[in-house]
Amino acid sequence: MVNFRLFILLLSLCFITVPLQAQEKQELFSQAQATFNQGVSQQDAQKRRTMLKAAGQFLSLVQDQGIDNGYLYYNIGNAYYEAGEKGQAILYYRKAERLIPGYNDLQYNLTRVREDLHLPQTGQTWWSSLVKGMFFWHFMLDYSTRSIAFMLTFTLFWLLLIVSIFYRNIFLIVGQSLTLLAVLSLGTSYFWSGYQLHRVQSGVITTQEAQSYKGPGFSYEEFFEQPLPGGTEFRLLDQQGSWWKVKLKSGEELWLQEQSSSVI
Secondary structure (H helix, E strand, C coil), X not given: CCCHHHHHHHHHHHCCCCCCXXXXXXXXXXXXXXXXXXXXXXXXXXXXXXXXXXXXXXXXXXXXXXXXXXXXXXXXXXXXXXXXXXXXXXXXXXXXXXXXXXXXXHHHHHHHHHHHCCCCCCCCCHHHHHHHHHCHHHHHCCHHHHHHHHHHHHHHHHHHHHHHHHCXXXXXXXXXXXXXXXXXXXXXXXXXXXHHHHCCCEEEECCCEECCECCCCCCCCECCCCCEECCCEEEEEEEECCEEXXXXXXXXXXXXXXXXXXXX
16 A cells, blocks of 8 residues: 555645644654554454554544545545445545545545445446546645645736736736636636535445434334445435434435444
8 A cells, every 4th residue: 555645645744733743743654554554464353453453543643633634534444444344444435535536546445345335336427527537637636736726826817917907918818818717627626625525414324234214213114124234325414313314325315323324
């Protein structure tokens, strides 16, 4: 799992304002990565214990230090997958997907774990392929990079606009047109990702299985005879006490116990 993406992650840790110094954050990450690498060569129960330890070490950077990084979530997903916790793996792969949607290794691993659990997959249509081709920067750049690019082009556009008040020439007009196009493109990508991150509440069943009901309580009839498997993805619609009303990808709306699932 060690590749140039780790360098990007380590570099990003250096510039995030958190209580720990950059060197200490790098050491924590390196310890977690070393634990993961140790677990790769192990088997069965020993491998599971080591991978769960690695996941916990990676998670400490998120929970204790407030680091929100797609590659870090990806590593957490990998550790949970190797530990056999496939519902947790999907949860963290999906967290990573919101920040680094175009990372090929992430998409491959997410597809693989869904196949392992025999979960429904969304097929690649001509329309989705066209969208990915037209808006390639949305899938190629991570969320933080797109946000910085948007702010820079937005600032540049207004600088050119101010300059054009005093100086009028063809180069300024072309520059304004190009920067306006970049602002609209990057802005759409940035705000769409922001909406997905902060407004759309999706979730995953993280226990081995979860029974579903037609209402918020055990007194209601079961929705399905068989429990839903861990890793089942849904959109959160409502909450009553410790019960969640969710909508599955297949369209059914049902209720789950909160403790069986986690929000992405």
